[in-house]
Amino acid sequence: MSAVVDFPVKPETRPYLEAVAGSPGEPEWLMQHRRRALARFAELGFPSRHGEAWRYLDLRPLEQAPLRPLAATEVEAARAGGDPASAWPAAGLRLTLLDGRFAPELSRLGEMPATVWFGSMRDAIVRRPDLVGEALEALAADRDQPFAALNAGVFGDGFTLAVPEGVVVEPPIEILHLASGRSTASFHTRSLVTLGAASRVRLVEIYTGEGRYWRNDVVAVRLARGAAIDRVALVEEADAALHLAVFDATLGPDARLSSTALLLAGGTLRHDAVVRCQGEGARCGLYGAYLAAGRQQANFVTTLDHCAPRGETREVFKGVAADRAHGAFQGRITVRPNAQKVDAHMLSRNLLLGAHAAVDTKPELEIFADDVKCSHGATVGDLDATALFYLLSRGIRRADARRMLIDAFLREPVDRVEPASLRDHLLARLSARLAVLEET
Amino acid sequence: MEFPSLMLEIRNLHARLGDGREILKGIDLAVTAGEVHAIMGPNGSGKSTLAAVLAGREGYEVTAGEVTYLGRDLLALAADERAREGLFLDFQYPVEIPGVNNMYFLRAALNAQRRHRGEPELDAGQFLRAVRAKLKELEIGEDLLQRAVNVGFSGGEKKRNEIFQMAMLEPRLAILDETDSGLDIDALRVVATGVNRQRRSDRAIILITHYQRLLNYVEPDRVHVLLAGRIVESGDKSLALELERGGYAAFGSVG
Ligand SMILES: Nc1ncnc2c1ncn2[C@@H]1O[C@H](COP(=O)(O)OP(=O)(O)O)[C@@H](O)[C@H]1O
Numbered sequence: 001m002s003a004v005v006d007f008p009v010k011p012e013t014r015p016y017l018e019a020v021a022g023s024p025g026e027p028e029w030l031m032q033h034r035r036r037a038l039a040r041f042a043e044l045g046f047p048s049r050h051g052e053a054w055r056y057l058d059l060r061p062l063e064q065a066p067l068r069p070l071a072a073t074e075v076e077a078a079r080a081g082g083d084p085a086s087a088w089p090a091a092g093l094r095l096t097l098l099d100g101r102f103a104p105e106l107s108r109l110g111e112m113p114a115t116v117w118f119g120s121m122r123d124a125i126v127r128r129p130d131l132v133g134e135a136l137e138a139l140a141a142d143r144d145q146p147f148a149a150l151n152a153g154v155f156g157d158g159f160t161l162a163v164p165e166g167v168v169v170e171p172p173i174e175i176l177h178l179a180s181g182r183s184t185a186s187f188h189t190r191s192l193v194t195l196g197a198a199s200r201v202r203l204v205e206i207y208t209g210e211g212r213y214w215r216n217d218v219v220a221v222r223l224a225r226g227a228a229i230d231r232v233a234l235v236e237e238a239d240a241a242l243h244l245a246v247f248d249a250t251l252g253p254d255a256r257l258s259s260t261a262l263l264l265a266g267g268t269l270r271h272d273a274v275v276r277c278q279g280e281g282a283r284c285g286l287y288g289a290y291l292a293a294g295r296q297q298a299n300f301v302t303t304l305d306h307c308a309p310r311g312e313t314r315e316v317f318k319g320v321a322a323d324r325a326h327g328a329f330q331g332r333i334t335v336r337p338n339a340q341k342v343d344a345h346m347l348s349r350n351l352l353l354g355a356h357a358a359v360d361t362k363p364e365l366e367i368f369a370d371d372v373k374c375s376h377g378a379t380v381g382d383l384d385a386t387a388l389f390y391l392l393s394r395g396i397r398r399a400d401a402r403r404m405l406i407d408a409f410l411r412e413p414v415d416r417v418e419p420a421s422l423r424d425h426l427l428a429r430l431s432a433r434l435a436v437l438e439e440t
Numbered sequence: 441m442e443f444p445s446l447m448l449e450i451r452n453l454h455a456r457l458g459d460g461r462e463i464l465k466g467i468d469l470a471v472t473a474g475e476v477h478a479i480m481g482p483n484g485s486g487k488s489t490l491a492a493v494l495a496g497r498e499g500y501e502v503t504a505g506e507v508t509y510l511g512r513d514l515l516a517l518a519a520d521e522r523a524r525e526g527l528f529l530d531f532q533y534p535v536e537i538p539g540v541n542n543m544y545f546l547r548a549a550l551n552a553q554r555r556h557r558g559e560p561e562l563d564a565g566q567f568l569r570a571v572r573a574k575l576k577e578l579e580i581g582e583d584l585l586q587r588a589v590n591v592g593f594s595g596g597e598k599k600r601n602e603i604f605q606m607a608m609l610e611p612r613l614a615i616l617d618e619t620d621s622g623l624d625i626d627a628l629r630v631v632a633t634g635v636n637r638q639r640r641s642d643r644a645i646i647l648i649t650h651y652q653r654l655l656n657y658v659e660p661d662r663v664h665v666l667l668a669g670r671i672v673e674s675g676d677k678s679l680a681l682e683l684e685r686g687g688y689a690a691f692g693s694v695g
């Protein structure tokens with residue numbers, strides 16, 4: 001990418017515009033798309049905390065010490081080693097992205113029906129531009145969200161999963177995002193899932209790593225009529241890591257999306273879910289939990305757009321902020337004028353533990369149709385004193401009793417995850433994380 | 441031979457609520473190992489407050505008096521320490537704790553107490569065997585096991601769960617707060633049998649109740665009448681029968 005630019009540039013974006021994006025020999029359509037996206041990023045600049053969309057995260061450290069995208073040539077081959085604790089031990093199919101690039105030696109792409117396309121994004125760009133081309137160019141977030149635009153400009157790799165009509169992929173597919181700790185840099189990954197009519201998949205995204213890095217991840221999911229996806233994201237990044245992720249989904253008629261995201265570790269974490277229920281009768285469940293301690297920042301943002309009648313949304317987000325941590329939930333559900341009979345509920349429940357922690361919760365409904373059932377609720381409170389006393393009165397130590405109650409509080413969104421072995425893994429990670437937290 | 445040893449001694453205990461209202465106005469009570477004491481009194485007389493103060497619940501301020509438990513200053517111990525020292529409170533209103541499995545909870549409690557006593561912890565298998573044996577002995581079904589603590593339990597199931605916990609934890613001093621209230625006759629019998637099986641020469645039991653019904657099944661050594669924050673009368677089991685006939689009015693103003 002040329003360092004000479006002829007569009008308005010916000011100063012904080014400069015280090016990223018000079019980066020070497022993509023790889024030599026990329027198709028012209030992609031290079032053009034990258035250039036447009038970078039121009040957009042340069043114009044938008046870093047988001048301001050004065051705007052609504054980014055008011056709960058402090059990104060000054062990133063502005064002060066930029067984390068440049070890692071060039072393809074800088075990625076070292078992976079060393080053999082055991083799986084990180086965050087990885088799902090029972091995973092059959094696994095695609096690993098190490099420092100933002102596909103690592104075949106750490107992947108098991110396994111047996112798939114011949115009609116299913118599953119592989120790295122770079123591979124798909126070369127071999128199946130028909131699958132990814134249009135979708136890569138059509139992401140709304142790339143226009144509005146600065147870091148999505150940056151991602152479109154400089155992404156190095158990602159995964160592509162395309163399932164044709166009627167095909168059901170039973171075993172969950174794990175996408176393992178690793179950071180080796182060898183580079184203080186940013187890893188921009190961009191992935192695409194397209195599901196044909198009445199097809200179905202389960203996706204497990206694990207994010208973990210070592211060192212100081214910025215992971216900037218975009219996953220776009222397109223569901224045709226009656227398609228279904230169950231998706232889990234487990235985020236256990238390094239303490240010094242910044243993790244920004246956008247999960248962007250478009251649901252056709254009677255399609256079904258279920259997403260469960262757990263933000264457990266990492267310095268600054270933001271998980272953005274952007275969902276358009278475009279077809280009639282589309283159903284969407286968004287669940288999540290964050291556990292923020294120390295000086296962690298954790299932020300869930302959901303943007304749900306009901307554009308068609310008879311859609312259904314359930315959102316349940318739980319959060320715990322302890323020590324000096326800051327947790328936030330921002331949720332918006334929009335119901336368009338023609339989207340009658342939409343049934344949408346959003347709930348954000350939070351525990352605020354300690355005088356120096358902070359929690360913000362901001363659920364919003366924008367309803368333009370008259371025959372709908374919509375509600376939202378938000379709570380911020382302390383642990384239930386009566387329940388705590390009950391546990392103490394049986395001899396359980398205070399620190400253990402508190403952990404049991406926090407665990408019980410946070411596990412609700414996880415309790416619906418299938419299969420059981422995946423649910424147990426998530427609950428075990430939650431408990432393990434709780435065990436290392438200092439008692440406040 | 442063993443001499444009967446003093447288990448609990450309460451002297452001139454005064455306690456008030458956060459809002460300053462004094463509820464306990466000078467309680468004196470001595471309980472010896474091996475005994476069952478009944479504390480009877482009308483609603484609002486301070487029975488649950490006494491139990492809560494003894495168990496170490498927050499929200500009460502002790503303004504005067506002392507409590508000695510097995511030779512130690514009970515009030516200086518935190519609630520969980522008291523429990524590990526063998527004090528057990530059977531709640532009048534057992535607490536529902538969504539998301540905490542009943543078995544997981546009880547194993548954590550039992551192992552915390554065993555660790556405290558320097559005994560080896562029970563692994564999942566050993567614990568399950570102990571649980572099964574105890575449930576059988578108490579004639580309690582196994583359906584309570586896999587649920588969250590008290591969540592969705594009927595009133596009777598909650599009380600049985602309390603008795604079951606007591607039987608598993610084997611306390612030195614058990615305080616049962618209105619274990620009998622709201623029970624049908626079958627549940628009452630299960631609970632009473634459970635309590636009777638817990639009677640031992642090295643264990644004391646305080647039964648708080650405002651009916652004498654439970655005392656038909658569990659025979660107390662001593663009966664005390666608590667009225668407006670004071671023990672106004674103490675006697676043997678015949679006092680309970682007297683109360684049944686004459687009510688509390690004979691012992692003074694109920695308010
Ligand atoms: N935690 C509390 N908060 C407010 N009032 C309380 C609390 N505990 C006890 N009380 C009050 O103290 C008095 C005695 O209550 P309690 O000890 O529950 O009586 P009993 O168990 O004998 O029915 C009542 O007036 C009750 O309302």
Ligand SMILES: [Mg+2]
Pocket residue numbers: 487488489532617618
């Ligand atoms: Mg009471």
